[in-house]
Amino acid sequence: MxxxxxxxxxxxxxxxxxxxxxxxxxxxxxxxxxxxxxxxxxxxxxxxxxxxxxxxxxxxxxxxxALIVQNVSGKDFGSRLIGSLAGGGVNAGFGPGSQVFVDGKANAKTRFLFNAxxxxxxxxxxxxxxxxxxxxxxxxxxxxxxxxxxxxxxxxxxxxxxxxxxxxxxxxxxxxxxxxxxxxxxxxxxxxxxxxxxxxxxxxxxxxxxxxxxxxxxxSPTMVSNDYEAPVLTKYCRPTHDSSGQPKIEVSFALLHYETALRELDAIKKESSAGNLDEAFRHGVYCLVAVAASIEAVANKLVFLQQGQHPDHRDKRTPLKKLNDSAAALATAKGATYTPLCQGDGMFDALDSVRVIRNSFMHAKELESDIDPTTLASTILTDVNEGNCRNYLQQLRLAVEHVFTQFSDLGAPIVTKKNVTWFGEIEVP
Incomplete structure (x- = not known):
């Protein structure tokens, strides 16, 4: 030009x-x-x-x-900017507490000009x-x-x-x-x-x-800056600050667990095609565990956005109930309505079954299981086979899309668009 x-x-x-x-x-x-x-x-x-x-x-x-950018390295800012153009969820992005775009006095140690x-x-x-x-x-x-x-x-x-x-x-x-x-x-x-x-x-x-x-x-007379070096961030980290203004780091466990589940599905496919039943079973268990952890992390994030504090062990609600309750309250606060995930639809039923199976793994007892008449293997192996794990991942993506498309001001914590390639050749259901 x-x-x-x-x-x-x-x-x-x-x-x-x-x-x-x-x-x-x-x-x-x-x-x-x-x-x-x-x-x-x-x-x-x-x-x-x-x-x-x-x-x-x-x-x-x-x-x-230009705009003044602060608190992050140029590399981290660039990767998150590109991720936002893809629709979000490629990395942890920035939250409202990141204070990346300066409003007041800039961080003297970590700042640069961003020219579109x-x-x-x-x-x-x-x-x-x-x-x-x-x-x-x-x-x-x-x-x-x-x-x-x-x-x-x-x-x-x-x-x-x-x-x-x-x-x-x-x-x-x-x-x-x-x-x-x-x-x-x-x-x-x-x-x-x-x-x-x-x-x-x-x-x-x-x-x-x-x-x-x-x-x-x-x-400007009352404006002060918080001067510190840019923190080291993984793709799963976002910068934030505590109530006193000190820099902190949040980890997007929803994204980390989601990508872990995708890698586990890829491993299931490879081991199954090679006839390695032991390895396919092991990867299947941890694919399901990662899906369950991801949906709970999404639900907990919505609880925090709604209540201003993170849920603890006293919150006995299931992940899907926490998700629906918090999303409905956030929508009401904006004068809008929320369409919940409901029992009987594919997203709800698949993810609720993930919760039940995950609990049986994490609170394990060596109880007998039925034998699948088709495979002649344990029905537990069927629960975590390639087809079911693919479905769990697809329903997770669709459920997150269903929720976050109802909140234009909230970025989805995982990739929900099918046409986004960010994970190499690994299948994204």
Whole structure:
């Protein structure tokens, strides 16, 4: 993609972290850094003047194209972002306690800028001081404030804020997009009119940046940061914080047990096809145990979301009852209704049978079992054969999908979409 370039056509070095923010601030503050140019997109940057102005900056607001991310490594953030695009459940993701997107003063030890698009990409308007988010740089400290929200006006996205009226600035921005950027690359627009348009934009930019500075001065005095190194996370871990703000780690056991069950099913298939009945039986037992553990972890998570505390040994409800009760209460709190998992449908009956069989394994007694007339083996072996374990896993996935599609604000703890490939060649029923 094309980027706004220097006067000689060379690329502009933007840098990272505060260096990027300095570039963006000057491009919004200083009209004389921008020059009209006879070729599309009809604007270029005085790189020498830009570098000179950057050296003078210490404290300033900026409407950056980036968001400040904190508390996690770039690798962990990237993997979880990709997982969310797949629909969630590929990894533990982020919870509401992760505080990954900064709202206030940023973690000085673990922070970076996340750019959905390159800062100077054509199609953006880096000379306009407008965004729903404003960043303030104070020496080496960074602050990020939610400054407004995005709305749609005439099919275009716009910032609306109670702290500043962006309407005049956005009207001017849209004029550039309509009258200049949308032109073909061989067009010859009226450049003096573009000069005047830029003049008007920077009048509004000064007002916008002044308002942002005043807002920061008003809200920032009590803001403090919790500075710590990024924790080491597995794919089953998500960062969070306790009530005093100290960093902690949550483990998504629902995901861990689900993936364990998938691996056990894969092992059942291999051992069964090789005629290894002993190994197939062993893997079948632990596939079922993992399915039971996964559905209980899902139920316990919903209890926590509903009650604000984790269930303990005093909660004698079955996993499916805990799941249904908590989901119904969460829906009622939102003014909605919940369609429960009910006895008699495949999801409920399969998972309830998993609970009963799992309990017989975990509280084991060497009781006699019937002989399956077809296989002439114990019916316990039939309970955990390849076909039944495949069904348990399918019903688990469908049950989680059934519950979490009723809560658009809650991410499913496991993958529920059939077209998501995240587990290599292993079958996902």
């Amino acid at each position: 094309d980027h706004f370039a220097a006067l000689d056509g060379s690329p502009i070095e933007v840098g990272a972290d505060i260096d990027q923010l300095k570039v963006e601030h000057i491009l919004q503050r200083d009209r004389d850094v921008w020059h009209v140019f006879p070729q599309h997109p009809f604007l270029r940057i005085d790189a020498d003047l830009l570098r000179k102005r950057i050296a003078e900056l210490t404290s300033f607001p900026v409407f950056s194209s 698009n390159a800062p100077l990409i054509t199609g953006g308007t880096p000379w306009c001081a407008d965004s729903f988010n404003v960043i303030y740089v104070d020496g080496t400290d960074l602050f990020q404030h939610k400054y407004g929200e995005l709305i749609v006006v005439d099919k275009r996205s716009r910032t609306s804020s109670k702290w500043f009226d962006f309407t005049p600035l956005l009207d001017l921005r849209d004029r550039y997009c309509r009258d200049y950027f949308s032109l073909g690359k061989d067009s010859a627009p009226n450049l003096p009119v573009l000069e005047a348009l830029l003049d008007d934009i920077f009048v509004q930019n000064r007002l916008s940046l002044t308002a942002a500075e005043e807002y920061h001065r008003r809200v």
